[in-house]
Amino acid sequence: xxxxxxxxxxxxxxGASAAAITGFPYVKSARSAGKLKLGxxxxxxxGANDVLRQICEQWGADNGVEITxxxxxxxxxxxxxxxxxxxxxxxxxxxxxxxxxxxxxFRHRLAPVDDVVADIVAEHGPLASYATxxxxxxxxxxxxxAPVGSPNFPSMSRLDYFQTYADVDLQKIFPAGGDRDxxxxxxxxxxxxxxxxxxxxxxxxxxxxxxxxGNDGPQWLxxxxxxxxxxxxxxxxEVSVDSDETRAVLDYLSRLTQFMPDNVYAWDDxxxxxxxxxxxxxxxxxxPSAWAVANRDNPEVxxxxxxxxxxxGPSGRFRTGxxxxxxxxxxxxxxxxxxxxxxxxxxxxxxxxxxxxxxxYDIPIITSHYQNNDYWTQAGPPTGVLHNYxxxxxxxxxxxxxxxxxxxxxxxxxxxxxxxxxxxxTQGGESFDDAIAWAGNEAALFxxx
Numbered sequence: 001x002x003x004x005x006x007x008x009x010x011x012x013x014x015g016a017s018a019a020a021i022t023g024f025p026y027v028k029s030a031r032s033a034g035k036l037k038l039g040x041x042x043x044x045x046x047g048a049n050d051v052l053r054q055i056c057e058q059w060g061a062d063n064g065v066e067i068t069x070x071x072x073x074x075x076x077x078x079x080x081x082x083x084x085x086x087x088x089x090x091x092x093x094x095x096x097x098x099x100x101x102x103x104x105x106f107r108h109r110l111a112p113v114d115d116v117v118a119d120i121v122a123e124h125g126p127l128a129s130y131a132t133x134x135x136x137x138x139x140x141x142x143x144x145x146a147p148v149g150s151p152n153f154p155s156m157s158r159l160d161y162f163q164t165y166a167d168v169d170l171q172k173i174f175p176a177g178g179d180r181d182x183x184x185x186x187x188x189x190x191x192x193x194x195x196x197x198x199x200x201x202x203x204x205x206x207x208x209x210x211x212x213x214g215n216d217g218p219q220w221l222x223x224x225x226x227x228x229x230x231x232x233x234x235x236x237x238e239v240s241v242d243s244d245e246t247r248a249v250l251d252y253l254s255r256l257t258q259f260m261p262d263n264v265y266a267w268d269d270x271x272x273x274x275x276x277x278x279x280x281x282x283x284x285x286x287x288p289s290a291w292a293v294a295n296r297d298n299p300e301v302x303x304x305x306x307x308x309x310x311x312x313g314p315s316g317r318f319r320t321g322x323x324x325x326x327x328x329x330x331x332x333x334x335x336x337x338x339x340x341x342x343x344x345x346x347x348x349x350x351x352x353x354x355x356x357x358x359x360x361y362d363i364p365i366i367t368s369h370y371q372n373n374d375y376w377t378q379a380g381p382p383t384g385v386l387h388n389y390x391x392x393x394x395x396x397x398x399x400x401x402x403x404x405x406x407x408x409x410x411x412x413x414x415x416x417x418x419x420x421x422x423x424x425x426t427q428g429g430e431s432f433d434d435a436i437a438w439a440g441n442e443a444a445l446f447x448x449x
Contacts, residue, residue: 143325176384213416222400227313
């Protein structure tokens with residue numbers, strides 16, 4: 001039994017404790033009741049969105065989190081425009097797909113996710129090298145690996161044409177599984193490719209790739225510029241286009257373009273796909289979308305296609321890509337749940353489901369997830385056509401505009417500096433010096449801006 005004095009004293013203490021508790025904001029965890037609104041990239045491959053929706057909604061049901069998903073197209077920069085509007089209004093989705101350059105563009109409004117990335121790396125191993133370059137900014141990770149998207153741009157060639165007209169056995173150099181012959185791979189350089197391109201062109205089966213702004217043009221040109229050690233802006237943010245390396249790559253492309261279709265200067269991002277699917281082209285640089293359509297619409301072409309490494313240049317062998325990340329806004333009301341979902345979709349069993357749903361289009365940013373998945377090796381016809389679509393050899397994975405800091409590289413890429421520079425020389429007839437001076441002026445505006 002409590003005396004009246006003891007009772008008053010004890011109830012006062014309880015009241016003070018309750019006041020202290022209610023004075024702190026309630027922080028939700030993934031296992032607490034709450035909501036998450038996701039703005040995710042609208043996948044090109046039919047059915048891929050449905051699989052991702054099912055995975056996220058099931059996770060929400062298991063963890064007491066109400067999930068709402070909006071799939072947002074990247075056509076006409078709709079995804080980027082959504083990010084601009086939400087970052088300014090400080091309201092919208094909790095989690096948003098961040099395309100290649102978006103972690104840099106919105107770094108001021110994205111919550112750091114260092115703990116998420118650290119957990120992913122600890123459990124699954126390292127990320128692709130370009131992930132750090134694009135998403136670890138100002139000392140913090142601004143995005144974690146997206147479970148879908150992130151295609152890259154290897155060579156895609158006709159096995160029969162290269163064998164018949166150029167005496168190049170691509171399956172022998174880049175087999176589907178098993179060990180490669182290092183000597184054969186070493187010999188696959190841009191000069192050897194040039195010899196093959198000349199023979200293929202003479203047979204009416206030219207290599208084709210757009211020399212236009214957009215996506216596909218900067219991709220294959222970015223790989224060649226890097227292979228020759230040429231950069232519009234260097235890693236220190238200094239304009240570096242006026243160099244011997246730039247002149248060397250322009251000299252090479254002046255020779256290569258003689259053996260390409262005349263209208264590549266007007267191609268859009270679908271034109272190279274149409275070129276290979278038509279049966280006239282011997283090779284392009286592209287994700288497997290062209291192969292998939294060829295198998296559907298022109299199987300005689302599809303069964304002869306093969307993905308393989310890009311040629312080697314004086315500075316190495318490079319491949320470009322368009323990686324996607326997931327970011328969480330710093331104004332999200334459920335950052336804890338958002339981070340837990342990002343950890344969950346990084347699991348290998350989850351990523352494996354999504355790779356299959358995308359028909360191999362998606363390349364995981366977590367390298368172990370493609371090194372330990374035989375989906376690409378089993379794909380066909382021909383069996384093994386996609387084995388080399390994930391990087392298997394000595395190619396360095398980059399993004400077009402590398403090695404400039406992302407805020408500058410994004411402008412080199414989006415403003416089409418590389419294709420315009422090349423076109424000024426190879427189509428417009430400008431001297432190397434005049435074309436380089438133009439590119440240097442453009443780059444200087446980026447740096448000053």
